Amino acid sequence: FAPWADATAVPFIAVKNVTKKFGDFVAVDNLSLNIYPREFFALLGASGCGKSTLLRMLAGFEQPTSGEIVLDGQSLAGIPPYRRPVNMMFQSYALFPHMTVENNIAFGLKQDGMPKPQIAERVDQMLRLVKLDKFAKRKPHQLSGGQRQRVALARSLAKRPKVLLLDEPLGALDKKLREETQFELMDLQQQLGLTFVVVTHDQEEAMTMADRIAVMAHGKVIQVATPPEIYEAPNSRFVADFIGDVNIFDGTVTSAGNGTVDIATEAGFSVRVASSEPPAAGTKAGLAIRPEKIRVGRDKPACAPLNAAEGEIWDIGYLGDMTIFHVRLKDGKVIKASSMNAVRAVEDPLGYDQQVWVSFDENAGVLLKD
Numbered sequence: 497f498a499p500w501a502d503a504t505a506v507p508f509i510a511v512k513n514v515t516k517k518f519g520d521f522v523a524v525d526n527l528s529l530n531i532y533p534r535e536f537f538a539l540l541g542a543s544g545c546g547k548s549t550l551l552r553m554l555a556g557f558e559q560p561t562s563g564e565i566v567l568d569g570q571s572l573a574g575i576p577p578y579r580r581p582v583n584m585m586f587q588s589y590a591l592f593p594h595m596t597v598e599n600n601i602a603f604g605l606k607q608d609g610m611p612k613p614q615i616a617e618r619v620d621q622m623l624r625l626v627k628l629d630k631f632a633k634r635k636p637h638q639l640s641g642g643q644r645q646r647v648a649l650a651r652s653l654a655k656r657p658k659v660l661l662l663d664e665p666l667g668a669l670d671k672k673l674r675e676e677t678q679f680e681l682m683d684l685q686q687q688l689g690l691t692f693v694v695v696t697h698d699q700e701e702a703m704t705m706a707d708r709i710a711v712m713a714h715g716k717v718i719q720v721a722t723p724p725e726i727y728e729a730p731n732s733r734f735v736a737d738f739i740g741d742v743n744i745f746d747g748t749v750t751s752a753g754n755g756t757v758d759i760a761t762e763a764g765f766s767v768r769v770a771s772s773e774p775p776a777a778g779t780k781a782g783l784a785i786r787p788e789k790i791r792v793g794r795d796k797p798a799c800a801p802l803n804a805a806e807g808e809i810w811d812i813g814y815l816g817d818m819t820i821f822h823v824r825l826k827d828g829k830v831i832k833a834s835s836m837n838a839v840r841a842v843e844d845p846l847g848y849d850q851q852v853w854v855s856f857d858e859n860a861g862v863l864l865k866d
């Protein structure tokens with residue numbers, strides 16, 4: 497499933513040069529992106545980056561100041577929310593507290609004037625879909641947080657929208673329930689074949705659920721890519737730093753050629769990194785390396801002095817599934833390395849203050865040109 501990789505695929509939602517201003521403040525800044533049918537698409541960014549405003553424009557609760565949104569080949573300009581084939585799922589506290597689960601789900605259908613027998617059938621279907629058929633007669637306060645979330649989901653799906661918009665859908669749930677519900681949402685989306693657009697500031701949530709993620713900052717999209725691409729090939733310092741843990745080494749390019757570039761880092765050692773378009777010698781550049789790509793060992797690695805540095809173990813964080821090492825280099829810079837405990841040699845574990853070497857492969861890092 498990768499319609500975005502097919503140049504002939506027609507986007508289901510096309511956001512074209514959309515700007516949204518509140519007074520002088522630019523909340524969404526000349527933003528364009530395409531979302532494909534049946535895609536699970538995540539808008540990810542820090543608070544205030546404009547992701548909810550973009551979602552609200554898709555829903556029709558806000559109008560773009562300029563630019564256009566096209567859905568299924570039709571411009572949405574001037575089309576009110578209730579006439580759009582999209583629905584927004586609100587957090588569970590938006591349920592009507594005095595109504596039973598089934599009446600909550602039926603509410604929108606009644607408003608649309610759907611005949612009673614059809615409503616009953618649709619509500620039944622939705623209850624089974626979210627596995628709440630035994631809870632039809634309960635009120636929201638008689639349900640758990642996760643069950644309430646599923647009622648909210650059933651209610652937003654009852655009208656069979658083509659696109660479901662979800663704003664921080666799992667924000668109110670605790671960690672364990674959130675993880676379970678992420679997988680339920682993915683299953684549901686696949687079963688129904690709908691397009692989902694989810695807003696979240698939780699990168700793990702976006703990485704787990706989405707086919708593609710748009711990383712946003714200051715009203716702009718910085719990178720749109722699949723979760724592995726975003727993590728392993730960030731297009732900028734911002735994305736490398738925003739997603740997951742990373743070590744960034746800044747320095748100056750000393751030589752380039754043959755698909756690699758050498759950088760003398762400010763941390764006092766030289767790195768060689770793979771690059772198809774190496775920057776010229778003398779240019780400032782950075783190298784981003786994920787902690788799990790860094791080896792920590794007692795022995796001097798064969799690649800030294802390239803891609804290797806000496807230091808001492810400064811901190812050790814045991815997380816159960818993995819251990820995080822903070823290694824302090826001679827110049828004082830602290831490098832973060834991690835290793836999975838399943839493969840760690842536990843007979844003789846590394847300890848505090850131990851002298852070690854950190855090292856990594858040429859293709860382990862990403863060259864940052866910004």
Ligand code: ATP
Pocket residue numbers: 518521523541542543544545546547548549550697
């Ligand atoms: P959060 O995760 O905190 O909800 P967000 O990325 O969803 O953040 P938005 O809600 O889209 O951010 O808001 C983007 C910016 O626009 C914010 O600085 C916010 O203060 C501003 N903003 C949003 N709605 C309005 C409004 N109706 N009037 C004025 N400013 C607004």
